[in-house]
Amino acid sequence: MSIQTNTEGAPDQLALRQAFSLFPTGVVAVCSVVDEAPVGIAVNSFTSVSLDPPLVGICVAKSSATWPVLADSNRLGLSVLGSHQGQLCRSLASRNTDRFLDAPWRATDAGAVVMEGAALWLECEVRSTFDGGDHVVVLLEVVKSDLFPDVTPLVFHQSKFRELQIAE
Ligand SMILES: Cc1cc2nc3c(=O)[nH]c(=O)nc-3n(C[C@H](O)[C@H](O)[C@H](O)COP(=O)(O)O)c2cc1C
Structure with missing residues (x-):
């Protein structure tokens, strides 16, 4: 399949989405406490970036209503979700729902929120942001893991949740 362009010459977004979806990723909850309540989103754009200093990166849509709130937080909790947490991922991506209903979480002293049952918790601080087209590329320093x-x-x-298997 080749990437088609629309009548204005821009790439067909559906085709691009489909192309990018062939790259398997994990899913990460990015959360913090805001006004005494947990706030968060799910991202699959997480990547490790640097060991010294310890940096990770995520890409967040400029259309996100939640990101500006998270970006103002002192500390963010990043939780690499476990294979049983597909429903939590859906909740963290949905609008007009309690994203944390039935999902046990805990807040750190600095106000980061991490999800119980995850494979990894990273407590992070935003270091830099870069323009990334319709997304913002965010570099975060890992303070605690x-x-x-x-x-x-x-x-x-x-576009499906899957489980890992040992490859031959
Ligand atoms: C599996 C999955 C991965 C996602 N990855 C990203 C991502 O990398 N970046 C992003 O901005 N949104 C991503 N989303 C969408 C957000 O989780 C969420 O829909 C959005 O932030 C919620 O809208 P709001 O930020 O306006 O509240 C993903 C959603 C799902 C289900």
């Missing part, structure tokens, strides 16, 4: 290596991570591929 908690690892749960026994938790199998959730995988997002071709």
Whole structure:
């Protein structure tokens, strides 16, 4: 399949979405406490960036209503979701719902929110943001990490949640 352009010469967004969906990713909850309540979104654009200093990156849509609120937070909690947390991911991506209903979470002293049952918790501070087309590229410094290596991570591929399998 090649990427078609529309009548204005812009790439067909549906075709691009489909192309990008062939790259499997994990899913990360990005959350903090705002006005004493948890606020968050799900992203699959997470990537590790640097060891020294410890940096990770995410890309957030400029249309996001939640990101400006999160960006103002002192600390953000990033939780790499486990394979049983597909429904939580959907909740964190939906509008007009309680995104944290039935999803146990905890707040750190600095106000980051991490999700119970995740494979990894990273407590981060925003270091820089860059223009990324219709997204903002955000670099975050990792201040603290908690690892749960026994938790199998959730995988997002071709718009479906999947589980990892040992390859031959
Ligand atoms: C699997 C999955 C991955 C997502 N990844 C991203 C992402 O990387 N960047 C992003 O801005 N939104 C991503 N979203 C969408 C957001 O989670 C969410 O829909 C949006 O931020 C909610 O709208 P609001 O920010 O306006 O409240 C993803 C949604 C899903 C279901």
